[in-house]
Amino acid sequence: AQTVTQSQPEMSVQEAETVTLSCTYDTSESDYYLFWYKQPPSRQMILVIRQEAYKQQNATENRFSVNFQKAAKSFSLKISDSQLGDAAMYFCASYQGGSEKLVFGKGMKLTVNP
Amino acid sequence: DAGVTQSPTHLIKTRGQHVTLRCSPISGHKSVSWYQQVLGQGPQFIFQYYEKEERGRGNFPDRFSARQFPNYSSELNVNALLLGDSALYLCASRSRLISGNTIYFGEGSWLTVV
Numbered sequence: 682a683q684t685v686t687q688s689q690p691e692m693s694v695q696e697a698e699t700v701t702l703s704c705t706y707d708t709s710e711s712d713y714y715l716f717w718y719k720q721p722p723s724r725q726m727i728l729v730i731r732q733e734a735y736k737q738q739n740a741t742e743n744r745f746s747v748n749f750q751k752a753a754k755s756f757s758l759k760i761s762d763s764q765l766g767d768a769a770m771y772f773c774a775s776y777q778g779g780s781e782k783l784v785f786g787k788g789m790k791l792t793v794n795p
Numbered sequence: 796d797a798g799v800t801q802s803p804t805h806l807i808k809t810r811g812q813h814v815t816l817r818c819s820p821i822s823g824h825k826s827v828s829w830y831q832q833v834l835g836q837g838p839q840f841i842f843q844y845y846e847k848e849e850r851g852r853g854n855f856p857d858r859f860s861a862r863q864f865p866n867y868s869s870e871l872n873v874n875a876l877l878l879g880d881s882a883l884y885l886c887a888s889r890s891r892l893i894s895g896n897t898i899y900f901g902e903g904s905w906l907t908v909v
Contacts, residue, residue, distance in 0.1 A: 714896055724883055726838070726900035733895075772837050776898065781851035782828065783887070783898055785837030 683708050685775050687786035694763045695794050701748075702758040702789055704773030711735075713777045715749070717758045720770040720788070729771070732756065760791075768793045797822065799901035801886050807907045808876050816871040816904045820888030826850075827869040828898070829861060830885040838885055844869055873906075881908045 684707045694700035706715065717729040732740045732749050740747050744764075748757045760767055773786040800819045808814050820827050826845045830838035843851035844863035858874045867888075873880055883903045889896060 716898070718900075723902070724832075724905075725902045726885060726887075728897060728899060731897055774837075776896065778896070781826075781843040781845075782840040782853065783830070783838070784840070788837050 683713075683775050683777060683784040685773050685784050685786040687773050687789050689789050690787070691790045691792070693792040693794055694760070696763055696765060698763055699759060699761045700763055700791065702760070702771055702773075702791070704756045704758070704786060706754050706756060706773070706775045708754075708775060708777060710777045713775055715747075715756045716774045716776065716783070717745070717747070717756075718772045718774060718785075719767075720772060721768075726772070730758065763793050765793050765795060767791060799886055799888050799899055801884075801901035801904050803904060804902065805905045805907075807909060809909055810876055810878060812876050812908075814873050814876060814906060816873075816884050816886075816906070817868065818871070818886030818888075818901060819868045820886075821890070821899055824888035824890040824899075825867050826889040827863055827867065828887045828889070829869070829871045830887065830900075831855070832883040832885060832903075834882070841871070876908045878908050881906060
């Protein structure tokens with residue numbers, strides 16, 4: 682069974698600083714994808730970044746990057762130069778093609794202080 | 796290009812009633828899935844459809860049903876509504892060919908059962 686664990690329910694960061702959100706997962710499959718989604722108060726689930734399990738190189742999207750440690754089943758998100766608009770709930774999720782579903786963690790609330 | 800669109804955005808129903816939620820996927824996406832997000836939790840998988848066939852079902856009662864139409868749009872139906880069905884219902888679409896299995900979400904339908 683797929684499981685995703687986000688152990689930090691809340692974090693805060695100063696504007697322009699860097700913050701790292703942690704996530705661990707468990708899966709029996711070799712072909713899977715990992716995602717970070719952002720959910721602002723509007724509640725729309727917005728894709729931040731994705732990582733294919735078969736790729737060793739860590740994904741990067743502008744100020745967002747991941748540290749994918751496959752052996753440790755760890756998938757952390759680093760946000761550089763934090764902005765007020767980054768404040769939101771962040772969800773880590775895993776997808777296995779065979780199960781046809783995303784499994785989400787419980788989420789983490791990020792506050793950005795001016 | 797339009798993203799995933801859902802309707803209605805908000806609705807209020809009475810216990811015991813029936814509700815139908817609608818979703819149009821991103822153009823070219825043939826896979827549609829539905830998730831329920833209760834306040835304070837991560838989304839939970841309900842159904843996944845591909846080419847009009849159900850490919851996955853989460854742990855939800857038979858009161859929940861769905862279907863996919865030839866144009867790949869989808870409906871989620873919930874019968875005999877309970878107070879506990881109050882949640883944000885998210886629709887997502889995916890295409891391995893177009894977006895490499897990245898899953899995109901609509902803005903959701905807020906359902907309140909009174």
